[in-house]
Structure formats: structure tokens, C-alpha cells
Amino acid sequence: MTTTATATKQFMTSDQLLEDWQGHRNLTRRVIEAFPEKDLFEFSIGGMRPFAKMATELISIGGPALKGIIENNMKAYSEEGFHPTTKEEILKKWDEETEVINHYFRQISEERFQETFNLFGEYEFPVYQNILYFIDNEIHHRAQGYVYLRSLGIEPPFFWERF
């Protein structure tokens, strides 16, 4: 592959993206753990959702979205079927989804990353853009969790520690 100014250059491989994502997921897991049980489900600033709800959203995106991409199904996004009431339940599901993500992500071909897919029957973008969005959305909500923790007087985990 050439690298002249006008040629298409690879930024990163899919293995590198997966490692980066799972590193972010490890950090998000530590943020979930850092919350006192009660605050995880109840604490809020400015009318925003408690962090347990944000974590439920993240759990409802990654694995189900990749499954949809691989199975070519456009099943609507849903948080139904997972109504955690304890931190332990969230962490257990989080770890299960780690394997689901690894399983489906590795089946996506290089060509597929560039193909448009109507994710959840609603988000019609190239697959790589949808996947970037899952990670961006996780960083976004996790950072809101950081503010909740700081506001509760709790030191959050270091942003740069991933594994």
C-alpha cells in the first residue's frame, strides 16, 4: 500500500480498534464500581439520568448493535429485557457483553466497515462510523459519571488507565 499524499492511508487496524474499545470498557467498568450502590441508581445532576441508566444504555448498544450488523437485522434499539437493580447485576452483564462484542466484532470484514447499514432500523451510516459512535457515546456518558463522582466527593479512576 503506497502512502503518497493523495493515496488512501490506513489509520488503524480493526484489532487495534477493538483493543482500544475494550480498554475504554474496562475503564467504564471501574467507574461503575466506584459509585456507592445507592448513588449509582439515584444520584443525578441537572435532571440527567443516574449513572446506572447510562450504563444500561451502553450495555444495550455495543453487543446488540454488532449482532445486528453481523446478522443483518434492523431490530429496533431497546433497553427492555434488562432492568438491573444492583451494581453486581450491571457488572455481570457488562462482562458478558465483553465476550459478545469480541465475538461479533471479529466477524466484520474490512469491506463491511465501509458499507452503509441501517443500524437498529434508524441509524444509516457506514459501519465504521456507527462503531466509532458507540465508543464516543461511552466516553461521553462515562465523563458525565466522572462529574457525578467528583460531585459526590469520590476520586474517579485515572482516565488514561485502561487495562
Next chain:
Amino acid sequence: MTTTATATKQFMTSDQLLEDWQGHRNLTRRVIEAFPEKDLFEFSIGGMRPFAKMATELISIGGPALKGIIENNMKAYSEEGFHPTTKEEILKKWDEETEVINHYFRQISEERFQETFNLFGEYEFPVYQNILYFIDNEIHHRAQGYVYLRSLGIEPPFFWERF
């Protein structure tokens, strides 16, 4: 390039990464704009920095880091030399850095993304990882700005609107 299960697969091109980053930077610019002047420099939750300080950090990373990568200099990270006191100054500098980022990013070769570089004489990682970190760090701090805005009763821009 083959795409068998074990082959190296491209996740995205460097042009796609740059477009994604500049989309994020557009959104961050709108978050800066959404703050009332006084709150941009003074409002804080849980002992965290005001959003003007976070924006100054972001301005001090992207362009200077890419310049360091291209010029192979390991000059230390610094926020010296930029002490904005108005929103207008921050937005002006933000727009200047948009061009600096485009200019230097496009000079990075495919091979270079995979090479280790001791960024700011301190962060020794492959270039692609350092660049991902700049974007992740921007999403992270911007999301803290979202909480500040919500807490001030201000509706932040939509997360998914980038251009």
C-alpha cells in the same frame, strides 16, 4: 488486501479519522459557544476546572502535538502562551487550530501512525494511539461541559450533530 479471519483488516482511513475529529471539534466549539461568558470562565462542579480551562487544554494538545510528531520534536506540553479572558479569544484560537490540525495531520504517513513517538517528551505510544487519545480526551472534557450546561439550566447541542 485480503480479509480472512486472521489477516490484518483496515478499520478506517486517515481521511476518515480526520473528518471524525473535526466533526467532534465543531461540536466542542458549539459547547464553548453555549456557555454564558462568565460561566465559561468561572462555573465549576466538584472542584473541577471551568470549561474555559478545559478548552485551553484541548487547544494546547491537538495542533502542538501534531506539529511535534511531524517535526520530531519532544517539546514539553504547555498551556503557556495562551491565556484567554474572553469567549471570542477562545473561539478565534479554536478556528486557527482547525487549520493547524489539518495541515500537520495530512503529512503523517501510514507507516508513521504505527511508529512509537515520545509525544511531549512524556507519552511514548504509537502515533495512532496518541491521536485517538486527543479525541477521547476532547469527548471526555466536552461531556463534563455538558453537565455544567445542564446544571446551569442550558440545553447543550445535540451530541450527534457534528457539521
